[in-house]
Amino acid sequence: MSIVVVGSVFYDTIETPHGRAERQLGGSATHFALAASFFAPVRMVAAVGDDFGADALAVHRARGVDLEGVQRRAGTTGRWTGRYHEDMNVRDTLDLDLGVFADFQPELPPSYRTAEYLFLGNIDPTLQENVLEQLARPAVVAADTMNHWIDNARPALEKLLRRVQILLINDEEARLLSGEHNLVRAARRILGMGPSSVLIKRGEYGVIHFSGDSVFAVPAFPLEDVFDPTGAGDAFAGGFLGSLARAGALGERNVRQAIVYGSVMGSFIVEDFGFERLSRLEAEDVERRYRQFLALTEVA
Amino acid sequence: MSIVVVGSVFYDTIETPHGRAERQLGGSATHFALAASFFAPVRMVAAVGDDFGADALAVHRARGVDLEGVQRRAGTTGRWTGRYHEDMNVRDTLDLDLGVFADFQPELPPSYRTAEYLFLGNIDPTLQENVLEQLARPAVVAADTMNHWIDNARPALEKLLRRVQILLINDEEARLLSGEHNLVRAARRILGMGPSSVLIKRGEYGVIHFSGDSVFAVPAFPLEDVFDPTGAGDAFAGGFLGSLARAGALGERNVRQAIVYGSVMGSFIVEDFGFERLSRLEAEDVERRYRQFLALTEVA
Numbered sequence: 001m002s003i004v005v006v007g008s009v010f011y012d013t014i015e016t017p018h019g020r021a022e023r024q025l026g027g028s029a030t031h032f033a034l035a036a037s038f039f040a041p042v043r044m045v046a047a048v049g050d051d052f053g054a055d056a057l058a059v060h061r062a063r064g065v066d067l068e069g070v071q072r073r074a075g076t077t078g079r080w081t082g083r084y085h086e087d088m089n090v091r092d093t094l095d096l097d098l099g100v101f102a103d104f105q106p107e108l109p110p111s112y113r114t115a116e117y118l119f120l121g122n123i124d125p126t127l128q129e130n131v132l133e134q135l136a137r138p139a140v141v142a143a144d145t146m147n148h149w150i151d152n153a154r155p156a157l158e159k160l161l162r163r164v165q166i167l168l169i170n171d172e173e174a175r176l177l178s179g180e181h182n183l184v185r186a187a188r189r190i191l192g193m194g195p196s197s198v199l200i201k202r203g204e205y206g207v208i209h210f211s212g213d214s215v216f217a218v219p220a221f222p223l224e225d226v227f228d229p230t231g232a233g234d235a236f237a238g239g240f241l242g243s244l245a246r247a248g249a250l251g252e253r254n255v256r257q258a259i260v261y262g263s264v265m266g267s268f269i270v271e272d273f274g275f276e277r278l279s280r281l282e283a284e285d286v287e288r289r290y291r292q293f294l295a296l297t298e299v300a
Numbered sequence: 301m302s303i304v305v306v307g308s309v310f311y312d313t314i315e316t317p318h319g320r321a322e323r324q325l326g327g328s329a330t331h332f333a334l335a336a337s338f339f340a341p342v343r344m345v346a347a348v349g350d351d352f353g354a355d356a357l358a359v360h361r362a363r364g365v366d367l368e369g370v371q372r373r374a375g376t377t378g379r380w381t382g383r384y385h386e387d388m389n390v391r392d393t394l395d396l397d398l399g400v401f402a403d404f405q406p407e408l409p410p411s412y413r414t415a416e417y418l419f420l421g422n423i424d425p426t427l428q429e430n431v432l433e434q435l436a437r438p439a440v441v442a443a444d445t446m447n448h449w450i451d452n453a454r455p456a457l458e459k460l461l462r463r464v465q466i467l468l469i470n471d472e473e474a475r476l477l478s479g480e481h482n483l484v485r486a487a488r489r490i491l492g493m494g495p496s497s498v499l500i501k502r503g504e505y506g507v508i509h510f511s512g513d514s515v516f517a518v519p520a521f522p523l524e525d526v527f528d529p530t531g532a533g534d535a536f537a538g539g540f541l542g543s544l545a546r547a548g549a550l551g552e553r554n555v556r557q558a559i560v561y562g563s564v565m566g567s568f569i570v571e572d573f574g575f576e577r578l579s580r581l582e583a584e585d586v587e588r589r590y591r592q593f594l595a596l597t598e599v600a
Contacts, residue, residue, distance in 0.1 A: 086481055181386055184524040205505040208522060217596055219517035222508060224484040253600045260599055296517055297597055299560055300553045 001139070001245040004112050005032045006045040006131045007121020007234070008101055009052075009070065013081040014273060016088065016228050024230075024274035025056055026080070028121030028144065031231035034278045035238025035265040036119075037063040038286055040245035042238075043112045045069035045131065047104040049077040059279040068109045075100040088229045089203045108134040117245045119237060120164070122146050125156040132163060140250065142166035142241055144233070150176050162194040165250075168237050170201045183208065184215075197255070199240070201233050209259055216256050221267035221293055228273045232266045235278065239265030264289045301439070301545040304412050305332045306345040306431045307421020307534070308401055309352075309370065313381040314573060316388065316528050324530075324574035325356050326380070328421030328444065331531035334578045335538025335565040336419075337363040338586055340545035342538075343412045345369035345431065347404040349377040359579040368409045375400040388529045389503045408434040417545045419537060420464070422446050425456040432463060440550065442466035442541055444533070450476050462494040465550075468537050470501045483508065484515075497555070499540070501533050509559055516556050521567035521593055528573045532566040535578065539565030564589045 007029030013022045029046040036042045043066040048056075050072065057067055081095035106127055113136050120128040120143035128143055143164045149157050150173060157177075161167065167190060171183060177193075178186040187198045187210035197211040204226070206219040240262030247254040264286060271277045307329030313322045329346040336342045343366040348356075350372065357367055381395035406427055413436050420428040420443035428443060443464045449457050450473060457477075461467065467490060471483060477493075478486035487498045487510035497511040504526070506519040540562030547554040564586055571577045 182524060182526070184522050202505065205502065206517075206519060208519065215522055215596055217506075217519035217522065219506060219508065219519060222484050222515055222517065224482060226482070256599045294599060296515055297599065299556045299594055299597065 001116040001248050002041040002043060003036055003117040003119060003241055003245050004043045004045060004069075004108070004115040004131075004135065005029050005036065005119040005121060005238075006106050006128070007032060007119075007123060008078060009046040009048050010078040010080050010101075012230060012274065013079070013095075014228055014230055015083040017084065017086050018225075018227050019273075021228070021273040026230055026274055027078070028123075028234045030057075030060075031234035031269065031275055032119055032121060032238040033060055033065045034063065034275050035235040035269070036242035036245075037065050037238075038265070038281070038283060039239070039242030039261070040117070042066065042242070043069060043115060045106050045108060045112070047071045047073055047100045049073060049075045049100045052077045059275070066112075069107075069112055071107070073100040082230070084229060088226055091229075106131050106134075116140065117241055118142070119241050120144065120160075121234065122149075125149055125153050125160045129156070129160045129163070132160070140165055140241075140244065142168060142237070144168045144237060145173065145177075147173055147176055158193060161190075164195050166197040166199065167195040168199045168201065168233070168240075170203070170233065174198070174200050184210075199259070201236065203229070203232070207236070207259055207263060209255065211255070214252060216259060218259055218263055218293075218297060221263060221289065221296065223267060223271065226270045229270050231269050231275065235269035236262040236266035239263070260290060260293050261286070264293055301416040301548050302341040302343060303336055303417040303419060303541055303545050304343045304345060304369075304408065304415040304431075304435065304438075305329050305336065305419040305421060305538075306406050306428070307332060307419075307423060308378060309346040309348050310378040310380050310401070312530060312574065313379070313395075314528055314530055315383040317384065317386050318525075318527050319573075321528070321573040326530055326574055327378070328423075328534045330357075330360075331534035331569065331575055332419055332421060332538040333365045334360055334363065334575050335535040335569070336542035336545075337365050337538075338565070338581070338583060339539070339542030339561070340417070342366065342542075343369060343409075343415060345406050345408060345412070347371045347373055347400045349373060349375045349400045352377045359575070366412075369407075369412055371407070373400045382530070384529060388526055391529070406431050406434075416440065417541055418442070419541050420444065420460075421534065421537075422449075425449050425453050425460045429456070429460045429463070432460070440465055440541075440544065442468060442537070444468045444537060445473065445477075447473055447476055458493060461490075464495050466497040466499065467495040468499045468501065468533070468540075470503070470533065474498070474500050484510075499559070501536065503529070503532070507536070507559055507563060509555065511555070514552060516559060518559055518563055518593075518597060521563060521589065521596065523567060523571065526570045529570050531569045531575065535569035536562040536566035539563070560590060560593050561586070564593055
């Protein structure tokens with residue numbers, strides 16, 4: 001089963017307590033696609049500027065990611081500068097320049113339109129729906145969103161949510177979207193908005209998944225060195241949806257295993273700046289940490 | 301196997317976003333003993349004032365907790381007044397009056413001295429060691445502590461830690477004690493201070509356990525209504541050590557199951573003020589939630 005992902009491709013400048021990296025390739029589509037490529041064929045949709053390096057996505061290409069949907073346009077690639085606190089759950093955006101992303105109009109190559117899995121990265125919900133419209137008959141639609149869209153584009157977001165099966169969202173966003181502080185109540189209210197499945201991301205505390213009849217919670221993989229948290233949520237989503245696409249069906253067991261694979265990919269990406277760690281990763285590293293993750297959480 | 305617990309017995313006045321309760325019986329020994337009594341015989345050591353209700357510990361007595369070590373002394377029982385924020389991981393102490401607890405000198409009845417399990421609730425580490433000295437040959441010694449003792453009684457605490465197998469501590473305290481922000485590094489450093497096992501409590505995010513060769517993490521049980529978090533850590537400790545005492549040995553499987561039982565008892569106590577919920581609890585409620593907890597975390 002193949003996955004279409006639409007999202008951002010940005011040059012990030014990142015400061016963490018461990019150091020600083022400039023012009024690091026990032027963005028939701030970038031991180032998602034690379035993480036998902038360990039599990040299933042991925043087709044990427046995004047916009048980059050004429051300053052974009054010809055080889056900037058060479059790692060993706062080498063891993064078989066289809067880049068036909070990455071539009072090169074006149075203007076500059078989006079740029080984000082952020083600084084993480086010692087508590088790396090907290091970050092400040094120091095600078096943001098959307099570049100060609102500001103008037104991005106996603107257009108899917110014909111070969112993309114029959115993909116079965118769709119990931120709508122964190123962009124304007126109107127664009128997310130626009131991409132959804134271009135797919136013939138996606139079997140599974142998953143979406144991410146953020147505070148900005150909840151505050152400023154709620155009607156479009158609510159319209160989209162009625163067509164999304166799986167919503168990935170962090171705890172603060174879940175509270176904002178639902179108006180409920182308690183996460184169990186927040187999830188229940190979001191399930192009433194359309195999705196049959198809500199995945200609440202809690203950073204270093206892991207993930208909790210709610211669907212009609214089940215709750216599943218996993219901690220994050222405990223790491224001695226969290227180097228750069230950027231992209232953890234998108235790498236999680238890539239591992240999660242990639243694993244689901246590889247399994248080919250949405251049963252509870254598949255969903256739980258996919259959440260663990262998502263956690264595994266999230267745990268790798270934070271070990272270095274940008275997607276450096278994923279670019280050196282082998283399939284056997286993924287399986288080894290998957291087994292370690294099971295050992296971390298197995299009661300008996 | 302029987303458990304001796306030493307700790308505080310206080311009258312608490314508690315404000316939460318859900319309401320206010322006055323003169324609610326609390327304190328680490330109170331909550332620990334009641335939670336542990338679901339698993340093993342418990343002998344309690346504490347001090348109360350001459351204002352202490354004759355029947356205040358009737359629920360404990362009915363559950364078979366040995367109260368011979370609860371000294372009644374001239375003066376008033378300790379009192380604590382606290383207020384929780386909407387984010388119930390955050391609380392303010394509004395008032396604290398130690399009462400007879402201020403010059404508490406624990407003295408164990410002879411019948412207590414052969415107990416195999418010892419829980420040193422969060423009191424002055426010098427008193428904790430004093431209690432430890434009074435036991436003949438405890439098989440398992442577990443202790444809790446807090447910021448106040450780490451800041452103001454570090455030498456006594458470090459001396460105690462060399463004689464403790466299991467340290468229970470929250471994440472902020474683990475950082476303060478170790479000087480490491482990252483919890484994996486913090487735990488490793490604490491393991492170097494004496495304990496063979498460190499349990500880091502993360503409130504609504506669950507618990508992570510480190511020992512020589514293993515890491516085990518569980519989320520907290522997701523609740524729709526967290527009414528009053530007071531005592532959650534002590535009820536966790538009671539369920540944990542109670543379950544270990546019932547099992548009678550410290551193998552990895554027993555420790556993991558005990559952590560789940562601790563999480564179960566912590567999840568019950570927060571459902572009402574004080575120990576109201578535990579006083580209405582049946583053994584079958586505990587086993588039912590234990591099974592729900594396994595279902596919450598089982599990957600496949």
